[in-house]
Amino acid sequence: MSTPLAILGIFGDAIDFIFNAREARTGGAEVGGLGEFASLTGKHLLVTVAAVGLASLVALPLGLYLGHKRRGGFLAVSVSNVGRAVPSLVLIALFIAFLGVGFANVALALALLAIPPILTNAYVGVTQVDRDVIDAAVGQGLTDGQVMRQIELPLALPLIFGGLRTSVVNVIATATIAPIAGVVTLGDPIISQSVYGDAGKLAAAIVVALLAVVAEVGLGAAQRAVTPAPLRGTPGATRRGRFFVKTAGKGLSTS
Amino acid sequence: MSTPDQTPSGAAAAASPASAASPDRAPAQLEFVDVVKRYPGASAATIESLSLDVPAGEILVLVGPSGCGKTTVMRMVNRMIEPSGGQILIDGEPNTTRPAAELRRDIGYVIQQTGLFPHRTIAENVATVPKLLGWPKARIADRTAELLELVGLDPEFAGRYPAQLSGGQRQRVGVARALAVDPPLMLMDEPFGAIDPITRERLQNEFLRLQETLKRTIVFVTHDIDEAIKMGDRIAVMRPGGHLAQYATPAELLLSPADEFVEQFVGADRALKRLALGRVRDLRLEETVRVRYGDPTAWVREQLRTSQVPYPLVVDADGRPLAWLDDDDLRGERVVEGVGSAVATVERDDILRDAFSDVLAHRVQFAAVVDGHGAVIGILSSDAVARELAPGPAPVEPVEAGAGPGTGS
Amino acid sequence: MSGALGSIPLLAQGGEGFVRNRESGSGASCVSDDGVCPAWIVDHFDRYMEPLGRHVLLTVVALAIGFSISFTLALLAHRRRWLIAPVVQLTGILYTIPSLALFFLLLPITGRGFLTAEIALVSYTLLIIFRNVVTGLDGVPSDVVDAARGMGLNDRQVLWRVEIPLALPEIAAGLRIAATTTVGLASLAFFAGAGGLGDPIYADLNFKSNVLVAGGLCVLLAIALDLLVLAVQRLLTPWTRAVPA
Ligand SMILES: Nc1ncnc2c1ncn2[C@@H]1O[C@H](COP(=O)(O)OP(=O)(O)O)[C@@H](O)[C@H]1O
Ligand SMILES: [Mg+2]
Numbered sequence: 020m021s022t023p024l025a026i027l028g029i030f031g032d033a034i035d036f037i038f039n040a041r042e043a044r045t046g047g048a049e050v051g052g053l054g055e056f057a058s059l060t061g062k063h064l065l066v067t068v069a070a071v072g073l074a075s076l077v078a079l080p081l082g083l084y085l086g087h088k089r090r091g092g093f094l095a096v097s098v099s100n101v102g103r104a105v106p107s108l109v110l111i112a113l114f115i116a117f118l119g120v121g122f123a124n125v126a127l128a129l130a131l132l133a134i135p136p137i138l139t140n141a142y143v144g145v146t147q148v149d150r151d152v153i154d155a156a157v158g159q160g161l162t163d164g165q166v167m168r169q170i171e172l173p174l175a176l177p178l179i180f181g182g183l184r185t186s187v188v189n190v191i192a193t194a195t196i197a198p199i200a201g202v203v204t205l206g207d208p209i210i211s212q213s214v215y216g217d218a219g220k221l222a223a224a225i226v227v228a229l230l231a232v233v234a235e236v237g238l239g240a241a242q243r244a245v246t247p248a249p250l251r252g253t254p255g256a257t258r259r260g261r262f263f264v265k266t267a268g269k270g271l272s273t274s
Numbered sequence: 275m276s277t278p279d280q281t282p283s284g285a286a287a288a289a290s291p292a293s294a295a296s297p298d299r300a301p302a303q304l305e306f307v308d309v310v311k312r313y314p315g316a317s318a319a320t321i322e323s324l325s326l327d328v329p330a331g332e333i334l335v336l337v338g339p340s341g342c343g344k345t346t347v348m349r350m351v352n353r354m355i356e357p358s359g360g361q362i363l364i365d366g367e368p369n370t371t372r373p374a375a376e377l378r379r380d381i382g383y384v385i386q387q388t389g390l391f392p393h394r395t396i397a398e399n400v401a402t403v404p405k406l407l408g409w410p411k412a413r414i415a416d417r418t419a420e421l422l423e424l425v426g427l428d429p430e431f432a433g434r435y436p437a438q439l440s441g442g443q444r445q446r447v448g449v450a451r452a453l454a455v456d457p458p459l460m461l462m463d464e465p466f467g468a469i470d471p472i473t474r475e476r477l478q479n480e481f482l483r484l485q486e487t488l489k490r491t492i493v494f495v496t497h498d499i500d501e502a503i504k505m506g507d508r509i510a511v512m513r514p515g516g517h518l519a520q521y522a523t524p525a526e527l528l529l530s531p532a533d534e535f536v537e538q539f540v541g542a543d544r545a546l547k548r549l550a551l552g553r554v555r556d557l558r559l560e561e562t563v564r565v566r567y568g569d570p571t572a573w574v575r576e577q578l579r580t581s582q583v584p585y586p587l588v589v590d591a592d593g594r595p596l597a598w599l600d601d602d603d604l605r606g607e608r609v610v611e612g613v614g615s616a617v618a619t620v621e622r623d624d625i626l627r628d629a630f631s632d633v634l635a636h637r638v639q640f641a642a643v644v645d646g647h648g649a650v651i652g653i654l655s656s657d658a659v660a661r662e663l664a665p666g667p668a669p670v671e672p673v674e675a676g677a678g679p680g681t682g683s
Numbered sequence: 684m685s686g687a688l689g690s691i692p693l694l695a696q697g698g699e700g701f702v703r704n705r706e707s708g709s710g711a712s713c714v715s716d717d718g719v720c721p722a723w724i725v726d727h728f729d730r731y732m733e734p735l736g737r738h739v740l741l742t743v744v745a746l747a748i749g750f751s752i753s754f755t756l757a758l759l760a761h762r763r764r765w766l767i768a769p770v771v772q773l774t775g776i777l778y779t780i781p782s783l784a785l786f787f788l789l790l791p792i793t794g795r796g797f798l799t800a801e802i803a804l805v806s807y808t809l810l811i812i813f814r815n816v817v818t819g820l821d822g823v824p825s826d827v828v829d830a831a832r833g834m835g836l837n838d839r840q841v842l843w844r845v846e847i848p849l850a851l852p853e854i855a856a857g858l859r860i861a862a863t864t865t866v867g868l869a870s871l872a873f874f875a876g877a878g879g880l881g882d883p884i885y886a887d888l889n890f891k892s893n894v895l896v897a898g899g900l901c902v903l904l905a906i907a908l909d910l911l912v913l914a915v916q917r918l919l920t921p922w923t924r925a926v927p928a
Contacts, residue, residue: 029791103860104905106867109898112884116717116894192781196871199888209787209874217791224787228780235779354833379835389830393848393922403834435925451834461833 033221043214050208050215056226063204063230066122066197067190070129071137074186077130078138079179086145086175087167095142102135107193111200120201128200132193133186140182144175177246184238191231205230301491302364302458304328304351310359311346311516320346321516323360328508330458331489337502338512338519339539344495346516348461351493352381364459379403382452382460382490386467388444390436390451396422397432400451407455421450426480442473449481453488460492467496478504499540503528503547511536525551545663549627554620557662559643559652564589567596567611571604583640583653588614593649595619595642617642620654630659719891728896731883735900738879741869742908745801746862749808754854756809757816758842767817774810782807782868786875795876803875804868808861815857819850852923855916859909866905880904 040052085091114128148171156166195206208215208223215223305328311321320343328334336344349355351362353374362369369377390399397418404414422429425446436444445465452460466474482505485492496502502509503524511527513519513535520532528548531537541547562583565574574586588596588609597614618641620629633641633656641654713720753774760766780788785803793799823846831845847854870881883897917924 100863100909103863103867104902104909106870106898106901106905108867108870108881108884109894109901112888112894112898115888116891188779192783195781195783199885206783209783220787221791224784227784228788231779231781231784232776235775352833354829375835375837377835378833383830383833385826385830385833387824387826389824389826389828389833391827391831391845392824393845393920402836406835406840435922437922437927438925 029217029221032218033225036215036218036222037226043216051219051222056205056222059203059205059207059223060226060230062202063191063194063197063206063227066126066129066194066202066204067187069122069126070190070194071133071183071186073126073130074133074137075183078134079141082138082141083145083167083172083175086142087163087171089146092142092146095139099135099139102132107132107189108196111193111196115200122202125194125197125200125202129190129193129197133190136185136189137179137182140178140185141175144178144182145171147178148174173247177242180238180242180245184235184242187238188231188235191227191234195227299456299458301331301489303330303366304334304459304491304493305363305366306347306360307363308360309347309350309357309362311343311350311355312358319358319516321350321357324516324518325360326510326518326521328491328493330491332507333485333492333494333505335494335496335502335506335509336512337496337499337506337509337539339514340497342512342514343516344497344512345463347512348463348493348495351459351461352378352383354378379406379455380457380459382454382457382462384445384448384452384460384462384465386464388436388448390444390447392436395433395435396427396439396447399436399447400454402451403454417454421453424453424484425450441469442477445469445477453490456488458491460490462492463495464497465494466501467498481505500547500550503550511539546627548663549630549659550625552626552662553622554624554626554629554643554654555622556626557654557658560640560655560658562587562640562653564593564650565599565609566590567609569609571606571609574599574604574609583655585638585640587617587642587650587653589650592647594647595644595650598638598640600638619644619648621645622651626659626662629654630656633659714890714892717890719895724892724896731880731896731900734878734880734882734897735904737877737882738866738869738901738904741797741800741804741872741877741879742862742865742904745804745808745865745869746858748801749805749861749865750812750858752805753809753812754816757813757820760813760817761820761842761846770813771810774806774813777806778810782871783874786871790875797877799875800869800872800877800879804865804872807868808865811861811864812854812857815853815860816850819853819857820846822853823849848920851916851920855912855920859912862908862912863905866901866908870901 036051037056038053040049040055042048043050082095085095110132111125111128114124118124118127152174153166153170156170161169194202194204195209197204198207198210205223205227208219209227304326306324306326309321309324310319312319324347326334336347338344346355350357351364351369353369391402394402397415400418400421401414404417409417418432419429422432427443427446427450431439431443431447436447439447448465452462466477469477478501494502494505496505506524508521509524509527510521511519511532519539520527520536522532525548527536528540528544528551531540531544537544560582563574563577563581563586565586565588567588578584578586585598585600586604587598590596595617598617599609599614603609603613615637617638618632618636620632620641620643622643622645629641633639633654639656642650643652643654645651714723756766756770760770777785782803785806786799789799789802793802827845827849828841831841836844869879870884872879873881873885880897880901884894884901887893
């Protein structure tokens, strides 16, 4: 009888922690409250945007170019396979041990994590454009650059967004362990329990989970918005289409 | 399904007696009685009350434009599609008395895309139904080898996968797989539809030869009227909307189409198509003067007066045709060595269409009909062919004999 | 405000069971410099065996349970298509929640330890495997299924003898992705008190030798599982290697 109530109690306490600051367990400073969570969330998003931005700068042009040339498929697939085989904790730990802590290093490590889905999806997005469509465009006199800008890019946009979405969600998740490398994100209350207490730990877990889900859903909506209307199709086709866009969108290449 | 697979249950054992591997299972008699099919959501019925009778051992061809319901009719036989009304009787017994899966194991099934199992070898594909029926391993192996030979596949194919075969070879495997338990009834949905014309022609001929010995009852679907005429003992022409436009033998169909739709579907060249049904031996042959090089021309001219054919034919010592002679060739005293024009040569078993085409390709519109040794046994004239085609009181001979193109040797 | 950085509070939570011992053995100066010390690695390699075993256990159990659940769900959804959307949405949310957050959300309910870690790890495999099984079954050519039915295979026989074998490459691909993903996530399981290779990594983040060995084992484990599934798949699907005529 008492256990469920106790659980509710802990969760209730955690929610209270998000809205109202209280004294730290170690005494002295105030912890928790909307102000602190807003600043932690801001930092969390800042490192995420920096990492995904950096990754996009490298991976998007490369993926689009390789896709346009229909070359380097092996590279695109290998990068995503290797990316999956190196656990995020190992990647961050390697950065700490060999390069040291700090915002720049963490952003760099997270960027490495973000590259594979963006690269693979951009590549696949372009290569899946019907060859006949491109052939017809070239036949009508479009230049290479026009083909990329006017045909490949718009048609690849849904998959490109899918890759970005995957990366953003992955990076939000991994940024939770950034405090071990000296970047204070929403993971800080989770990891330094001694300062924030059980309520703070749980509160941060709730906020991180919400942040990830909101990013996933929000970017999913954006992905649908950039999908050309004809490709969204009829209700039946949409359901199937979304299922498969999502398959690719997660960057889970199968080979 | 209620019957356990793998074990030879009572029904399965009864359906596959020890001798099932040899063609002494009697072919089935098939009957459609007021069969109706209305797909859910469709405004009109796809099949409106179809009644048909297929005698045992014959090939029924369902033919008609795409979407008229041929596949639907065929698939109702093995209950891949359940009719909305009416009955389908196999040897007088409704096809609903047995569980669907059990019924299907007794009905050969061949489709255009072959539907071969990509993950099974050719031998395993062919053994599918025998294995379902729980045949012993040794018997399955024997039967598989026998079937591959029957459809003209090298035994070395047994261990290959379907992806390693050409389209024509795959279709042969499809036929072998359908014949595995020597089913009394076979369903074939455009089996040769996706194959190049030359291979298709060969497969058709081989299949007809096979059918001469197997004598299965076959429902054969095609949208190609030429294939229908070639393969069918009986042809059911279907019209969009699932109506049966005409049900007749190929010859009847070509001779007297029931209505404008059938006439159009059969084609403006239906008279020529009838040539595909007959053989040279079906026509009465004529005679002409046979001469040798060196014969006196006066004698030849004399003989010609009573001849049915206005040209003398030069033959060699063994009676083989060498050349046709005309007036110019008979100017000298004797027939000069080497003069005359080329002779079209046909055999008694040749299809009339091919023979006629050969005649048309030569200057002299007569063909020498030769026996197995190449010796002339008579002359085929284009007049005789034309007489055969003219609609008259006497129907075309092969129809009288009740034989489709598949029968006779 | 935070002061989270620093090894004392971190150790208090994470690396129990992994005793730091850098002084003993050879190359003491290399070790005190946090360097890459081959001699130290050779001397202390055995201390990574227990975390490695634990990591393997965490991963394999999660994969086995995750596969059973998602495979069953996929078979159900294969015939009842309406199930696909809700299953994908639900497992999609589970997949989205950061693992670290999920561990700590579960702690008040299931407590610290193996169970909590497994619940989280299993929940990440569901989407991946479910989606690949459904995609694989959908990819079976319809003429093959039609021919199978036409020859008298019943529903169960069609499923187990035709559809599932032909979906194996896609299913294996899903399992491979799930395997490498789970190895990675299991390195965070020590936050839930379930051990694994994350333990030694976290215990001494600055010591290059330590991070290299433990991290390397993680990567090798991921690759090994990936290759193992691939090998089994190739063994089970000989037809995929048949050279076309
Ligand atoms: N499963 C189905 N559901 C609804 N309509 C169908 C189905 N199968 C076939 N039809 C319709 O029935 C008609 C006949 O189809 P079919 O028997 O395949 O024709 P055919 O084999 O002569 O081309 C077509 O108009 C087709 O659209
Ligand atoms: Mg059809």
